[in-house]
Amino acid sequence: MSKLKLIIAREYMSMVGRKSFIIMTILIPILMIACILLPIGIGYLNHEGSETENVAVIDETGRYASAIEDTDLFHFVPLSGDTVTDPHQFYTNAGESLTAMVIIPRDVDSTHQVTIYSDKTVNASLKMQINRQMSDTLTRAHVASYGVPNLQKMIDESSVDVDVKSVKWGEDGSETESSSEIAMGIGFALSFLIYMFVLMYGAMIMNGVIEEKTNRIVEVIVSSCKPFQLMMGKIIGVALVGLTQLAIWTVVMLALSMVAGSFIGLASGDIFSMGNDPAALQAALQKSGNADMTQIIQAILGVNYLQIFTCFVFYFVGGYLLYAALFAAFGSAVDQAADASQFTTPIIIIMIIALYAGMACIENPNGPMALWCSMIPFTSPIVMMIRLPYDVPFWQLALSIFLLFATAAATVWIASRIYRTGILLYGKKTSYKDIFRWLRH
Amino acid sequence: MDNFIEIRDVVKQYDGHLALDHVSMNVPQGCIYGLLGPNGAGKTSLIRIINRITHQDSGEVLLDGRTITDDDVAHIGYLPEERGLYKKMKVGEQIVYLARLKGMEKATAYNEMQQWLDRFDLGEWRDKKLEALSKGMQQKVQFIATVIHRPRLLIFDEPFSGFDPVNADQLKVEILRLKQEGSTVLFSTHNMESVEAICERITLINHSRVVLEGLVDEIRQQHKQGILAVELPKGEALEANDALYTILPQQPGDHETQVRLNAGVTMHDAIAWLNDHRNLCGFHEILPSMHDIFINTVKDQNHEQA
Numbered sequence: 001m002s003k004l005k006l007i008i009a010r011e012y013m014s015m016v017g018r019k020s021f022i023i024m025t026i027l028i029p030i031l032m033i034a035c036i037l038l039p040i041g042i043g044y045l046n047h048e049g050s051e052t053e054n055v056a057v058i059d060e061t062g063r064y065a066s067a068i069e070d071t072d073l074f075h076f077v078p079l080s081g082d083t084v085t086d087p088h089q090f091y092t093n094a095g096e097s098l099t100a101m102v103i104i105p106r107d108v109d110s111t112h113q114v115t116i117y118s119d120k121t122v123n124a125s126l127k128m129q130i131n132r133q134m135s136d137t138l139t140r141a142h143v144a145s146y147g148v149p150n151l152q153k154m155i156d157e158s159s160v161d162v163d164v165k166s167v168k169w170g171e172d173g174s175e176t177e178s179s180s181e182i183a184m185g186i187g188f189a190l191s192f193l194i195y196m197f198v199l200m201y202g203a204m205i206m207n208g209v210i211e212e213k214t215n216r217i218v219e220v221i222v223s224s225c226k227p228f229q230l231m232m233g234k235i236i237g238v239a240l241v242g243l244t245q246l247a248i249w250t251v252v253m254l255a256l257s258m259v260a261g262s263f264i265g266l267a268s269g270d271i272f273s274m275g276n277d278p279a280a281l282q283a284a285l286q287k288s289g290n291a292d293m294t295q296i297i298q299a300i301l302g303v304n305y306l307q308i309f310t311c312f313v314f315y316f317v318g319g320y321l322l323y324a325a326l327f328a329a330f331g332s333a334v335d336q337a338a339d340a341s342q343f344t345t346p347i348i349i350i351m352i353i354a355l356y357a358g359m360a361c362i363e364n365p366n367g368p369m370a371l372w373c374s375m376i377p378f379t380s381p382i383v384m385m386i387r388l389p390y391d392v393p394f395w396q397l398a399l400s401i402f403l404l405f406a407t408a409a410a411t412v413w414i415a416s417r418i419y420r421t422g423i424l425l426y427g428k429k430t431s432y433k434d435i436f437r438w439l440r441h
Numbered sequence: 442m443d444n445f446i447e448i449r450d451v452v453k454q455y456d457g458h459l460a461l462d463h464v465s466m467n468v469p470q471g472c473i474y475g476l477l478g479p480n481g482a483g484k485t486s487l488i489r490i491i492n493r494i495t496h497q498d499s500g501e502v503l504l505d506g507r508t509i510t511d512d513d514v515a516h517i518g519y520l521p522e523e524r525g526l527y528k529k530m531k532v533g534e535q536i537v538y539l540a541r542l543k544g545m546e547k548a549t550a551y552n553e554m555q556q557w558l559d560r561f562d563l564g565e566w567r568d569k570k571l572e573a574l575s576k577g578m579q580q581k582v583q584f585i586a587t588v589i590h591r592p593r594l595l596i597f598d599e600p601f602s603g604f605d606p607v608n609a610d611q612l613k614v615e616i617l618r619l620k621q622e623g624s625t626v627l628f629s630t631h632n633m634e635s636v637e638a639i640c641e642r643i644t645l646i647n648h649s650r651v652v653l654e655g656l657v658d659e660i661r662q663q664h665k666q667g668i669l670a671v672e673l674p675k676g677e678a679l680e681a682n683d684a685l686y687t688i689l690p691q692q693p694g695d696h697e698t699q700v701r702l703n704a705g706v707t708m709h710d711a712i713a714w715l716n717d718h719r720n721l722c723g724f725h726e727i728l729p730s731m732h733d734i735f736i737n738t739v740k741d742q743n744h745e746q747a
Contacts, residue, residue, distance in 0.1 A: 003542055006538070006541055006542055007542075010538055014527070014529065014530065018529075212527075215525040215526065215527065215528060216521065216523040216524060216525025217525040217526050217527055218525070219494070219519075219521040219523065219525065220519065220521060220525060220526075220539065220583075220586070221539075221542065222494050223492040223493070223494055223514060223517065223519040223521075224514055224539065224542040224543050225514075225542055226511070424489070424494070424495075426523075437456065
């Protein structure tokens with residue numbers, strides 16, 4: 001067994017065996033699901049717990065109060081403007097039973113203004129309700145005022161919602177229903193995965209290097225192997241740990257989607273196997289009788305997965321190597337994790353810029369910024385993944401991947417030079433100047 | 442005796458600071474060799490070069506008469522001054538891992554590990570994480586990791602620091618046993634007592650240069666200053682003799698009197714005279730300790746440089 005393999009195996013086993021790995025593997029998906037479910041849950045609780053509030057509506061026109069309908073949250077009590085002469089007195093007398101009071105003034109048809117009074121700050125959802133219902137009612141009243149028979153009906157019937165379908169032509173003219181949104185969504189999700197992976201495992205590499213340095217074991221190890229082997233062993237070992245984690249999540253997700261698939265009347269296994277047999281797929285989709293679902297599934301199947309996943313592998317490996325080497329080099333330059341921030345902060349800033357550039361490229365995927373950011377190796381893994389569905393010319397893709405790998409190789413080389421000096425130096429605060437000097441040795 | 446390690450004219454420079462200035466040193470096969478020098482003299486730099494951790498700017502390192510290569514690290518066992526192991530790794534796994542990095546087969550490494558742990562009474566700790574062990578036990582584990590692959594060259598940087606006397610003694614016994622089995626041992630230390638006790642030859646480095654080299658006994662002979670310890674019957678005092686010697690200040694409780702012989706007076710003359718005139722109970726020549734030689738040499742050299 002070569003020394004590099006031994007080091008990789010140790011790195012891998014020492015991390016996979018740790019409790020923190022098992023906890024993180026379970027916890028991260030739970031946190032992600034929680035992030036999705038929490039807003040829904042909070043919304044539910046918001047409605048569930050509260051009681052219906054009474055809102056008095058004083059209608060000075062006497063025409064609109066009855067048009068305001070009750071909702072889950074609000075019960076509207078129409079009152080005539082003649083019966084309530086002093087609204088404030090009335091509100092005070094009602095006490096707790098009345099939350100707010102809406103006054104529809106006599107001249108509402110021309111001013112389009114109503115007022116909500118309350119002794120508390122007026123609740124946004126009440127304001128929204130009144131706005132929506134009154135706008136609607138007044139619009140209808142307006143339409144009716146023209147005196148054209150059935151005008152409202154004509155307007156309702158002539159309202160059209162256009163459905164835009166996108167179809168992609170293959171080279172032989174064959175048509176596939178495509179959805180650039182879905183392709184881009186997948187691209188974005190994958191590039192986000194690269195981003196998360198690089199940050200999480202990059203930090204892990206850095207801490208590993210610092211740990212070996214502060215433990216002083218590094219001198220024993222490098223008396224048995226080359227510093228480069230130790231550094232690469234760590235980078236590769238940690239990458240394998242991350243891939244193991246991804247593999248676990250993928251298996252769990254596939255299993256879950258099988259379960260979910262059976263709920264929508266189609267086992268997801270069938271979808272994947274039928275991807276090659278459009279007729280069978282069509283039949284199955286007809287049978288399921290769910291039109292929206294059919295459209296979505298067709299769009300999902302129209303994405304060029306081969307291209308996306310091939311590029312994902314390239315950008316994942318290249319981007320990881322590039323950043324991991326930097327983290328290893330910076331870890332070697334400091335004595336404790338707390339000192340590392342001067343080096344890690346620039347890395348994190350670059351990665352955040354890359355993420356924002358990626359988001360901006362959604363607006364204009366073929367613009368100059370998208371082009372440049374998909375060429376610069378520090379941002380290309382994220383930006384190019386998002387551009388992919390918009391038919392990036394092959395030469396751009398090839399150039400971008402070439403630049404990424406060339407830079408990654410150069411970075412690994414530079415990092416190994418910093419690393420071999422840094423790991424043996426103690427007790428000195430390292431500056432960027434020192435690092436440049438080590439490079440020249 | 443053949444030279445096992447030959448250092449020829451090695452120069453190493455860091456950031457404008459000269460760490461090793463044309464250093465040469467020969468370590469004979471099967472010898473226990475002391476590399477001495479004050480802190481910052483260049484000992485660690487030299488050791489790291491022999492270990493292939495860093496590389497010299499110029500000069501040569503030969504092992505068995507040929508230029509040392511990266512593969513030779515399999516024949517070297519190195520115990521650095523700053524001890525370190527993986528705290529979260531199990532004792533047994535850790536030793537086997539380090540042995541395999543040195544090129545041992547897994548099964549052999551495992552058997553050897555077992556034997557060594559038993560020899561040091563650490564057998565029951567094999568599957569415990571290192572951090573559960575006491576400091577002394579961790580040091581023993583580190584020692585095992587250093588010697589498990591039966592290296593032909595053992596390099597110990599300050600091996601006795603951090604050991605209590607009992608463990609230090611056990612360590613000394615093990616080192617002598619390894620020498621018996623044919624290993625060559627290179628000590629880097631400023632603990633002069635251990636040098637006198639076990640080193641045969643030394644090289645003293647100061648300010649990046651070799652300032653003294655040779656057999657310990659010869660060096661002590663060369664540096665002797667003609668001091669004689671004389672023992673007389675109880676209650677008798679030695680009288681002055683300006684022709685032969687000067688009496689050195691006596692320490693309370695000494696039952697001997699130390700005298701420095703005048704220039705030109707031989708040991709033989711002095712003893713013959715004393716024997717004729719006094720009722721001598723005993724006498725012996727005082728050789729300078731390595732400690733004194735070390736301090737004087739370093740002081741002289743620093744003085745010259747100033």
